[in-house]
Amino acid sequence: AQSVTQPDIHITVSEGASLELRCNYSYGATPYLFWYVQSPGQGLQLLLKYFSGDTLVQGIKGFEAEFKRSQSSFNLRKPSVHWSDAAEYFCAVGAKTSGTYKYIFGTGTRLKVLA
């Protein structure tokens, strides 16, 4: 069965520090992979996605993610975190089930940024 694991429930970093949020997936074929961000009281915003091709994908707000098939991972990174990045981050996999795509979400990582 398809699944997504985000091992870190909470992460705290200082403003200006680098950030890496971990995501591991389980899926039989090459998955569609996504990172979403949810700011307090807001809906989900797509940060970036991977389908094929270059395994390093660039997203909005200075985020990037790297697909590593051998590790079944799709970790999100940012070289320098801003206070406005404090939010909840969700990794998701798009899996084809019975002819339709469904999106399976990880449990999320809540990011706190220290001034």
Add this chain to the structure above:
Amino acid sequence: SAVISQKPSRDICQRGTSLTIQCQVDSQVTMMFWYRQQPGQSLTLIATANQGSEATYESGFVIDKFPISRPNLTFSTLTVSNMSPEDSSIYLCSVAGVETQYFGPGTRLLVL
């Protein structure tokens, strides 16, 4: 990208009552999804709603509790029936775009 609106944005309801949440999209879409996000939790898919057919419910969700309508390609409703405090959640509408998914702002529901 698709622009999705939901009504109401939030509500406080009494136990045993029902609430209907509306989802409006600014373009025609085939597939719409309804998710629940319980406090501090991730998103759980409730059902997939295709226009012209009955919604397909995920394990643990039933039509009697969460009836869904999909009258056209830009609109859908989700009803939370006979509510209990355990139904307090954010309910999100979503549509399938080109190889991605777009989400509405959500409806925050508190059941007393």
